[in-house]
Amino acid sequence: MTPPDATAPAPDPVHAVFRTALRDMLVLLALLTVLGVGIGYAIAGTAGVWGALIGVGLALLFSGTTVVSMLVTSRAPATTMAAVVMGSWLAKVVVLIAVLALIRGEDFYHRGVLAAVLFAGVIGSALLDLRAVRVGRVPYVTPASDGSGPA
Numbered sequence: 001m002t003p004p005d006a007t008a009p010a011p012d013p014v015h016a017v018f019r020t021a022l023r024d025m026l027v028l029l030a031l032l033t034v035l036g037v038g039i040g041y042a043i044a045g046t047a048g049v050w051g052a053l054i055g056v057g058l059a060l061l062f063s064g065t066t067v068v069s070m071l072v073t074s075r076a077p078a079t080t081m082a083a084v085v086m087g088s089w090l091a092k093v094v095v096l097i098a099v100l101a102l103i104r105g106e107d108f109y110h111r112g113v114l115a116a117v118l119f120a121g122v123i124g125s126a127l128l129d130l131r132a133v134r135v136g137r138v139p140y141v142t143p144a145s146d147g148s149g150p151a
Contacts, residue, residue, distance in 0.1 A: 057119025
């Protein structure tokens with residue numbers, strides 16, 4: 001049996017929480033795509049399929065940008081993380097408004113299916129984020145790395 005590598009960096013528990021949240025969100029949106037397209041087709045035909053696909057895309061944009069920006073900046077200073085999260089929030093709101101304005105008068109999608117899928121995706125993702133944070137094993141205090149105890 002080989003000894004563990006002493007030079008390998010310790011895993012970052014905060015990074016692990018964000019990876020878990022991202023993975024769970026992607027699984028949720030994949031399942032929501034399958035269910036939304038199937039139910040949307042049963043309800044409204046092709047318009048329901050388009051409504052489900054647009055809803056999943058917007059849910060991915062809305063939920064994914066937050067998790068990815070937190071994951072990318074998890075090792076950065078708090079001010080950098082806050083700036084990136086706020087910038088991504090502003091960008092996704094602008095994109096959301098633009099997409100909804102562009103498709104407002106169109107009839108190729110079903111509005112009810114889009115709203116239901118978007119709602120399920122965003123709320124489901126928020127609940128999965130909450131679960132990832134609650135079960136994540138993030139220590140309150142990081143012990144000193146030099147092995148010396150308190151004086």
